[in-house]
Amino acid sequence: MSVKTFVDTNVLMYAHDFAAGTKHQIADSVLRELWNEQAGVLSVQVLQEFYVNLTRKIPVPLAKETARRVVSNYACWCTETTCAEISAAFRIEDESRISFWDALIVSSAAKSGATRILSEDFNAGQRIAGIVIENPFVGMR
Numbered sequence: 001m002s003v004k005t006f007v008d009t010n011v012l013m014y015a016h017d018f019a020a021g022t023k024h025q026i027a028d029s030v031l032r033e034l035w036n037e038q039a040g041v042l043s044v045q046v047l048q049e050f051y052v053n054l055t056r057k058i059p060v061p062l063a064k065e066t067a068r069r070v071v072s073n074y075a076c077w078c079t080e081t082t083c084a085e086i087s088a089a090f091r092i093e094d095e096s097r098i099s100f101w102d103a104l105i106v107s108s109a110a111k112s113g114a115t116r117i118l119s120e121d122f123n124a125g126q127r128i129a130g131i132v133i134e135n136p137f138v139g140m141r
Helices: 009-016 022-037 044-056 064-077 083-096 100-112
Strands: 005-007 040-043 116-118 131-134
Touching: 005 022, 005 100, 009 022, 009 044, 022 040, 040 044, 040 064, 040 100, 044 064, 044 100, 083 100, 100 116, 100 131
Parallel strands: 005 040, 005 116, 116 131
Antiparallel strands: none
């Protein structure tokens, strides 16, 4: 059985930003592996941010229709965020001294059964609420 892996917005962005060079190649490879293993997990929060960034913040933004198809493809990875995850995020925010939005990602990852979060924005190697943070771009040149 595969290890469930929560993917943060930045990893998704690099996978779809062809101008990101080596980061694009790494992110694309990581996501392909997660698709093959059926191990990827996302939250609605991440998909929302991904859509906005995909259509506005990369050097060559995607057309809305194209971006919507990409987001729809990832929808099967989504875990629902409920009031319980929000409450858990409050605790994680206080205990780990991270932003509420990052704590909500951790809370959603925990709900989904993920054992790791792939992100460039957290501290690689850190463990929050029992979940290991990994930066797939560490050590890249």
